[in-house]
Every structure is written in C-alpha cells, then in structure tokens.
Amino acid sequence: MIDPGKLVAETEAPPRGGVRGMAFVGAILFGAAFGFLLQKGGVGKYNVLIGQLLLQDFTVVKIILTAILVGMAGVFPLHYFAKCNLHLTPTRPAAQSIGGLLFGAGFALIAYCPGTGAAALGQGSWDVLFGIGGLIAGSYLYAEMSGWLNETVLKWGDKGKLLLSDFLPVPRWVFVSGFLLLLLFVLFLLDRFTDR
Amino acid sequence: MKTLLMVTMAGYPGTAWAMDFGVDATDYEGGAWSPYLVGAGIGVLSWLTFTLAGKVIGASSFYATVAGMIGRILARKHTESLAYYRENPPRADWGFVFVLATILGGFLSAWTGGEIRDEWLHPMWVDRFGDSLPLRGGIGFAGGVLMAFGARLADGCTSGHGISGTLQLNAGSWLTVICMFISGILTAMLLYTLP
Secondary structure, eight states, rough: OGGGGGGOOOOOOOOOOOHHHHHHHHHHHHHHHHHHHHHHHHSHHHHHHHHHHHHHHHHHHHHHHHHHHHHOOOOOOOOHTTTTOOOOOOBBBHHHHHHHHHHHHHHHHHHHOOHHHHHEEEEHHHTHHHHHHHHHHHHHHHHHHHOOOOOOOEEEEOSSSGGGGGSSSOOHHHHHHHHHHHHHHHHHHHHHHOOO | OOOHHHHHHHSSSTOOOOOOOOOOOSSOOOSSSSSHHHHHHHHHHHHHHHIIISOOOOOHHHHHHHHHHHHHOHHHHHHHHHHHHHHHHOOOOOHHHHHHHHHHHHHHHHHTOOOOOSSOHHHHHEEEEEEEEHHHHHHHHHHHHHHHHHHHHTTTOIIIIIIIIIGGGGGGHHHHHHHHHHHHHHHHHHHHHHO
C-alpha cells in the first residue's frame, strides 16, 4: 500500500506568514478542538501530568500513544494517495538529546507542557501563568543564543531528514504496519497493568 | 523506557506502583473522557490538519512568537538581529492562532463539563509543597525557562515532536520524546522524594 517510490514530493513547510480566510478559520477550529480534547482527557490538570512522570497515572502516555497510532494509520495512507505532505524536521542527535533532557526537567517543575498549558489556562488553572512567563523568557533566551547554537550544537551529528523506517531494509508500509501492531501491543499492556 | 515499564509491570500486575512519594496523583480528579477516545480524537485531528491545512499540531513556537513580539516592542533592532527571529519572524501566523484557539477550546471543554478550576494552586501541589504561591511561581517560571529553551533546541515540544513528529516516524522526534520523558521522570521523582 505504501510505496516509497510513489510518495508525493516532501515539500518544506511553507514560510511563516499572516493567516487569513479559510486558513484562519481552520486554525481556530483545529486549535479549539485540540484544547477541548486535551481538557477532556484531563491533561490540563497538574496531578495527571505530574502523575505520569511519577509513574502513578498513565493517562498522558495512553493519549499520546493512541494519537500516534491513529494519526500514523491515517497520515501514511493519505500521503501515499497524495492527499497530504509529510512535515519532517531534521534529526540532530546532539541538539535533540540535550533539548529533550532540558525540556523534561522543566516539564517536571511546571508540570504543564506548551500545549497542555494552553488548555490549563483555559480551564482556569492560574499557576500555569508562571510557567507561561518562563516559556516566553526561555524562548527569548534561546533566540539570544541562537546565532551561536546554529553554528555549534545544531550542527553536531546533523542527519537531515531521517525516518525510523530508514534503519530497516524493508518497504515503508511493512515498517508502518509492524509499528502500528507494536503500539497496539504496548497500549494493551498499559491498559492491562495500570489503573489509570 | 519500555523495558523498564515492563519489568516494573511484571512485578506489580494490576496494582499500585512500587515507589511511594507520599502523595498519589490518582487520588485527585482525572480526565472526564477515556484517554483512548481523546488520543483517537487527536489522531483524527492530525489527519485534518495534514490534509486540509497542510500543517502539523504544535504549540511551543507560539511562546517564541510571543517573546519575539514583546522583544520587538522593547528592543526592536536587537530582536530583529537575532538569528532565530531572522529565520522565524514573530508574526500572528497559523500556529499562533492555533494555540490561542487551544486556550479557548480548553475553556469551552471545562465550562461545558463543569470543570472550571479558577485556582492558583492545585491541591496535589499544596499537599506536597504547601500553599506558598511564590514557591510555586518560582519553580513554575524556572521550569518554563528550561522547557522553552529545550523545545527550541530540539525544535519541538510534546505536541510538535511528541505527537506530530512521532506519528510520521521522524527519528529525531522519537529521540527527543524519549529524552524528555527520561529527564522528566527523574526530575519529578527527585522533586517528590527530596525532604
């Protein structure tokens, strides 16, 4: 079904620009749906998020893995039938492992992440405002250092665009199918062995 | 992490977990809907953003855009000279509107579900760390700084990498998310075991 030889062109993300007309309506509807789902899932709540990191509450991982499962099962066929582009970003082992570790430490301190924090603000969890202040300050701090980081950490080991399926010499549809089964199995285990 | 989970699971089938942090997150209110329903909904939403909007779900760049907008008001020349803002000029773009709408969606969900919290400190935080707002504020702000710096360095957060990148099998996204959770779990456990 999914043949890498028949992929539509993997274009770069279009340049950031103003948003008008249907794009604006789409951003509102999709964003509101995202926030609605996050809040309904309970991931705007401090205890659910921190509970995941304490391995007491597995709501976050269940939501993420189900979203990946369903998303993957749709996006790869849609891509194959030329209904959408993939939006791949470069794999940079140094920047992404350091960035991920810093992010995780911050995650444990504030408990909300950038998306769930927006939902938390909507539900009136005002402690997220401190975190949002930090997110804005941290973003500017990064921008201050971005010239130097671009020339150093971001270049270290840069692999460009890389898919997990590139590591195995099998057709992409075989890899995707196997991966979907693996996700299903992990979700089954989580459901079986966790209370929440 | 999977191995760790399974080893732990094998020891404690269907019951509580081994480590005792003095508080249990599941004693407090959870989600109104099943996590599988919510996850599937987000998965379907990703089909829609991919096909109809040509965009992926992501959140962290919103905060960088806001920082850039503030920076342009306070120090226009300096902000516009920074490499990140030359590559990503701070504009009210699709991702910016998307996250503003996420706040609205969170409100609509909480409002219709009778879950508006209107609180400065979550009860679980109070039970563990007391009711000092400056303590929560300081830790929350520091966490935000670390999180945003990490998200920009890794080029994505738990949405952009954790959902949108991983569902495309993007290798860097899986690496980022695994690092996020390793460090998040260790830091949270440290935070909840320190005296």
